[in-house]
Amino acid sequence: MNQKLTPSIAILLLVPPLMWAGNAVVGRAVVSIIPPFTLNFLRWFVALALLLPLGYQVLRAGSSLWPQWRRYSMLGLLGVGMYNSLQYLALHTSSPVNVTLVAASLPIWMLIVGRVFYRTPVQRAQVLGSALSLAGVAVVLSQGSWQHLLMLRFVAGDLLMVMATICFAFYSWQLTRVDPDDPLRAHWAGFLVAQIAYGTVWSGVLAGVEWVAVDVYIEWGWTAVLTILYVAVGPAILAFRCWTIGVQRVGPTTTGFFSNLTPLMAALMSLGLLGEIPRLYHGLAFALIIGGIVLSSRRAAA
Template structure:
């Protein structure tokens, strides 16, 4: 098996695991509060990655201490806030809607890159952003655009969009990761700091919300989210990026809604509506238009966008 094929299969496996996260968010949303679900997910992921990070901790620790502010901010956005929004969304919206809305994060990256780094927004990117926004509106309005005028959006859709913003911010600033910190040490530090940041919110949930129902579905859901979505998918995605690069891996990632739709249909019995097809198609097309360099499809020399 050649390197590209292995990398593509790794990206596909990671995407399939992440698709299941939205099914978990929807399937056990009413059995365990969202922040507690997020906390136990990352606690498991931290326990899994710790053996890989410990051998490198002696070298990483001084650098981690110097960059603790950056690591804390990344832990808040990428660990504490992102999946808490996704799990909160699962209480009031379909898993497919979440899977279609959260990958719109590349649009957030384009906008923030312009603000933070001064990167230009080319006409092609601008059109792509507009198409994605049309798809988002189609989804949150459920195909009835009169909902927009009356602001009758599903709360879960707005939480999913908040998750997309968190993922966009995280992806934007991940390029600032100190090179002196190993990947294992970086993620272990983020997971650990994220758990510390989640702890006050967990205590508030425990005080005011009903206790989790620790049935077999919840236990399996937490195990899947922690070991599958956080630990295993991370390792697979890292392998994919190293083998085929971020662009090709990103193309595979756009199949996320497809796998979520299949898993939601089989496990939750959710229906796929026309608004899902139209909105999802617009979002995927817009993201690809805005973020991918498609000039390799032409044999003629191409200029800049």
């Protein structure tokens, strides 16, 4: 049974949307410097190198990683390989605002995937919570004016982000199917290494196809290096660690609602960089999104 959403878990689940908001902005900024699939491979290769000193034991012959290679290979494909590669590719034709908007549909896909593929009933409170949270996202995008919302335009990259979001919904549900008695689950670094090890292989295959099929190159410099370090440590290790804890403690549906904070945080980060003062509509959006989270989590805990 899922635990109740506590303040400590809620604070922990604020980390992924914060990191992912920065990831969208950074990913868009380096589209002309690093190819999308290559960026994803380098990101996870560095993340794996950083985690290996803490979780190298899972790669030993007697580890449960090898008997359960199908499960961890699928987690690596969905969460590490497909989601992030599609996201970086989407940023080549879409804006960070649109990408985070499409990603904010994750709670809806969580409900659909859970109901269709994992036979999890959908509660009315969860549907209402989704509506409240998406209304909060709409307030951010409209900047308090419906005219701004009507001016939004969707492109091919947005469809790629829809595919990425569906992949992440499956990834989150697959996390709940990991055996609670699996020794890897008790070791946070080892659990991440198990997923990232396979995910890096998948990412490497995609990057290899990219270099063979398309004329690409990397423009090395401090911008490229700092970008790779940021996306490896923040959106990769920290965000995935916090997301895994959230899914395991309060379930994928409740955890998914926190992704709706990503567009709000992206907007606030932009405001901070521009030196502007947050507006009243930011407070309204925050209240709507949090209201959706609270409404859904109370019913889920019950």
